[in-house]
Amino acid sequence: MTDAVADKAQIRIPAPDKAAQLSAVDRAQIDASVRPLVLWFFTTGLLWLLVSTSLAVVNALQLVFPDFLGFSFSNFGRLSPVASVTFSYGWCSMAAMGVAAWLISRLSSRPLIGKTVATLGAVLWNVGLLLGVISILTGKMSALTGLEMPSSAYAVMLSGLGLIAMCFLLSFRNTGEKVSIAAMFVIAGTCWLGWSLFAGNLLLATNGVNGVIAQLVADWTNSGFVWMWLVPVSLGSAYFVIPKVTGEPIFSGPLGRGCFWLYIFVAGLTGSARLAGGPIPVWLSSLSASAAILLLVPVFGSIYNLIASCRGSRRTANSPSARFTLFGLGIFFSAVLLNAVGSLRSVHYMVQFTLFDSGVAALVLNGFVTMALFGAIYFIMPRISGCEWLSSTLISIHFLGAAYGTTMGSLMLVFSGLASGAALDAANTSFRQVLEVGSSYYWGRVISFILVGLGYAAFTLHFLLMALRVGQPGGEPTLFRDAHEH
Amino acid sequence: MSRSGFLFPILLIAFATSLGVTVLIPHAQLGALTPDFKEEDGLVSDVYPNVPGGLAEVGRQVYVSEGCQTCHTQIVRGGDSADVDRGWGSRRTVARDHVTEHTPVLGALRLGPDLSNVGSEKWRNEPSDDPYKPAKRDASWHLKHLYNPLAMGEGSIMPSYKHLFLVRKITGTPSPDALQLPKAMSAPTGSEVVPTPEAKALVAYLGSLDRSHPLKEAGKATAATTPKK
Structure with missing residues (x-):
């Protein structure tokens, strides 16, 4: 808790937390110290995002024109897992680690310990991922859904992750009376990532794990990667960004902590x-x-806790950080609801193995995680660059493209899944009819990716300008255009 | 000052619970499964599932390497699902069906049909009276389908696996392996389309996929032709 929140905190909490006493100069020094590491995470993450989005467009077109770019290395079967791993292990993970690095140093009120080691770790993670991508494209894929990359790639990524996690955990210290909710989510996510990738790959390497159990290990690792690493970091980022924007503390600390623990125990069982x-x-x-x-x-x-924290604050409407984060939370709400409905026995039989699951996954990853991370990056970049975002128009293009594109693309998958699931459920239809019903939505998906791509490209341009410190003079944050009209 | 001490022990409990409940307990329950067999006078017979051998095993590697599992499952569900009635198998598949595979190719998505039993003669992908139903889905049908799925008249969205075939000039006697293609998709005059060893292995693997062997835990096999409702 710093900035505007600090004033409140000093009144409410008898023992004022140390972070609140940090001067603006101290904060600026901490931010400057993590700049190279955080920029490296974000830049490599954005590179993966562009690669992944381009591959996803090709992949979406292949559903309409099956032989489009159908070389041996780029057929649908290989490109689909590559688009998926570059998105989750490339973009989402790199951006999440960048946000985590910055959050941990801010929440601990000191520069990160072992930044150079962590940078080396980030290089290793990227090299491992590249190795995994090349392996899949050249046909050295694992049979397990969700863990398509070979274990050698995971070994390189894990060694990098070890260095990064060590730096995060050594740097983290609790400066307040209680650990902040944001820190709890970020630390839990980081610990989980190391634990699940290590335990999952180790179990698969043992001879005792065979058959269906091997797929259960892969599902445990893969589902945990989303629900126990990416989602917690995104929630942690929301718990940090929203009070910063409103200048008010979180609506309820006990509710936040209670939900955190329940989430950590339940999400690990799905x-x-x-x-x-x-x-x-x-x-x-x-x-x-x-x-x-x-x-x-x-x-x-x-x-509810996060949205209630915005009550009565006008700033959330115009702040890009808050708008991206709140949009992400809204999408997350619907994703978790769809996920629950989809797991009801009667619905599950219908939608299982259709694109419905991919639609829910897209809502979580593209809709929530990605948007929340964008929100955090909009908050972090001005602080490590010393200038404000150059153009509110570029931010608007980014938001509209990403928000409409993601929503439309995910809904197309959900609808396609529902339609083909219903057709699959009727035993007297031929599979040809099932395909026809599901395919009506494929064009919509192609269009949605074009929108998303436009938004991401606008953001990448804007980000690179910020990384080169091309922006508006610091002090006054860049808000959405309509903010100036009022 | 610090109350962060409790965070790590409870996280450890949560993480261990997750692995224990969703992986280790199922492993304790299913890990010791062995293939099913009959034993008479010390002689073991009728072993199921068998370790796939020779060409089929190579074909399994081609199947995985090409990413077939991205669009095809190998899971026949029981219960209220229509899988059995669709003709994808005579019974639900169970954990024992996969005990001989170190990493099973279960798949996650059905952009194509389930292939658990595609090697069985009873396997079908359309109602029995469908006019598009091919007379036979044998090795030669599979080779043609891999070479050009769109031309097989099934409204398929499967990409062509032309890179598993060679188009070459006929020198001397035509190859006995050459695909007998319909005119519209045949090679230019004087050329022939021959499957590579990978294509042959893949088709051998598909032909080996038959999980109709009765297993006690899979319940009674239903006749695949019985209409559902």
Whole structure:
């Protein structure tokens, strides 16, 4: 808690936290010290984002024209996992680590310890990912859905992650009376990532794990990657950004903490939901379905807490950080709701193995995680660059492209999944008819990716300008255009 | 000052619970599964599932490497699902069906049909009376389908796997392996389309996929032709 919140905190809390006493000069020094590391995370992340979005466009076109760019290395079967890993391990993870690095140093009120080591770690992570991507494209793919990259790629990424996590955990210290909710989410996410990638790959390397259990390990790792690493960091970022923008403390600390713990325990049990009804024990199907429904409680609690924190604040309407974050939370709300509905036994049988799941995943990753990370980057960049964002028009293009594109693209997948799922469920239809029903939505997906691509390109340009310190003079934050009209 | 001490122990409990419940307990339950077999007078027979051998095993690697599992599942569901009624299998698939595979190719998405039993003669992808139903889905049908799925009249969105085939000039006697293609998609006069060893292996793998062997835990096999409702 710093900045405007600090004034309030000093009145409310008898022992004022040390972060609140930091002067603007101290804060600027801390920010400057993490600048190279954070910029490296964000820049590589954005490179992966552009690569992944381009591949996703090709992939979406291949559903309409099956032989489009159909070389051996770029057929649908290989390109689809590549688009997915470059998005989640490339863009989402790099951006999340950049946000985490900055948040940890700010929340601990000191520069990061071992920045150089962490930079080396980020290089290793990217090299490992590149190795994994090349492996998939050249046909050295693993059979396990969700863990398509070979274990050698994961080994390189894990060694990098070890260095990064070590730097984060050594740097973290608690400066207040209680650990802030933002810090709890970020630390939990970082610990989980190291734990699950290590444990998952180690288990798969042992001889005792075979058959369906191997896929359960892959699902545990893959689902945890989204729900226990990317989502917590995005929620942590929201818990930091929103009070900063409003200048008010979070609506309820106890609600935030309660939801955090419930979330961490429940989200870790949803891993096998995908295979429910398949060749896994019946109790496991029921458990993961119940967990998906129970997850509504901590997620809705957290979202309510964050939105209630914005009550009465005019600043949230015009701040890009708040708008991206709040939009992301709204999408997250619908994603978790769809996820719960989709795990109800009767609905599950219909939508399982259709694009419905991909639609929910797109809502979570493209709609929530990505938008919340953008929100955090809009907040962080002016502080590490010393200038404000150059153009509110570019921010608007980014928001409109990303928001409309993501929503439309995800809904196309959900609708396509529902339609083909209903057709699959009727045993007297031929598979040809199932495909026809589902395919009506493929063009919509192509268009949505063009919108998303435009938004991302606008942001990348804007980001590079900021990294080169081309922007408006510091002091007055760049808001959406309509802010100036009032 | 610090109350962060409690954070890490509770996180550890949460993380361990997650792995324990969703991976380790299922492993304790299913990890010791062995193939099903009959034993009479010390002689073991009728082992299922068998370790796939020779060409089919190579074909399995081609299947994985080409990413077939991106669009095809190998899971037949039971219960209220229509999988069995669609003709994708005679019973639901269970964990024992996969015990001989170190990493099973279960897949996640059905942009194409389920292939658990595609090697079985009873496998179908359309109602029995569908006019588009091919007379036979044998090795030669699969080779043609891999070479040009769009031309097989099934409204497929599967890409062509032309890179698993060679188009070459006929010198001397035409190859006995050459695909007998319909006119519209055949090679230019004087040339022939021959499958590479990878294509042959892949088709051998597809032909080996048959999980109709009855298993006690999979329940009674239903006749695949019985209409659902």
